[in-house]
Amino acid sequence: TQSTRPQRLLAAVQKNATRGDPRSVVLAIDQFCRQKEWAMNVGDEKGCILDSVVSEVNPGAVLELGTYCGYSAVRIACLLPPHGKIITLEFNPDNAAIARQVIAWAGLEEKIQLVVGASGDWIPKIKEQFGVKTFDLVFLDHWKDRYLPDTKLMEECGLLREGSILLADNVICPGTPDYLEYIRNSPRYKSQYFKSHLEYTKVEDGLEKSVFLG
């Protein structure tokens, strides 16, 4: 039977990356996507911007929406402080199964909590289920029409505190116009656009970094 792209991406990690070495996993995925098959990971160029935001925030608690194959969860987790953790939500069980193996190959199972389910269902349950008060950083990279409703849901569920950072991928391509309009015009956020390119291409894309003001 025909393999899927996530399965081929995992095979490339297991072939080319060193077990327990997260940076070699990130490199193996980026090389696979540049040389073999494009895949919708945040990628190396936007990944450097992600790295700088994670290092600046030094977050104890991170939420990621849309794990896909686990590339950005691994990239974030290897920059977290000793007790820092990331909860990443993925509703496609096949993608979650691949991501779990990518995370295991990187040796980051202790730092990454992968939850299989939809963000809209899980955001209201995170506080009680995982004993999280608020998130220091949220990385949005799931279906683009969910960025705005999920941001409003996180506000309503009290998951954001004064100073929480939202970092949104793909605000240009594929684009998240309703989210951008809201976040850039809301008095409750201070936003900044980081111009970059769609992963592994020359097409313009970028990340929007927004600080929740409370």
Ligand SMILES: Cc1ccc(Cc2cc(O)c(O)c(C(=O)NC/C=C/[C@H]3O[C@@H](n4cnc5c(N)ncnc54)[C@H](O)[C@@H]3O)c2)cc1
């Ligand atoms: C026209 C066009 C097409 C594609 C691109 C290229 C391009 C470039 C990119 O960086 C992209 O992030 C994307 C993109 O579409 N990302 C969507 C990512 C989904 C993953 O997240 C999962 N998921 C989706 N909604 C939820 C949800 N509520 N709760 C939990 N998991 C969810 C899915 O199960 C997938 O695992 C696309 C550019 C332009």
Ligand SMILES: [Mg+2]
């Ligand atoms: Mg993306």
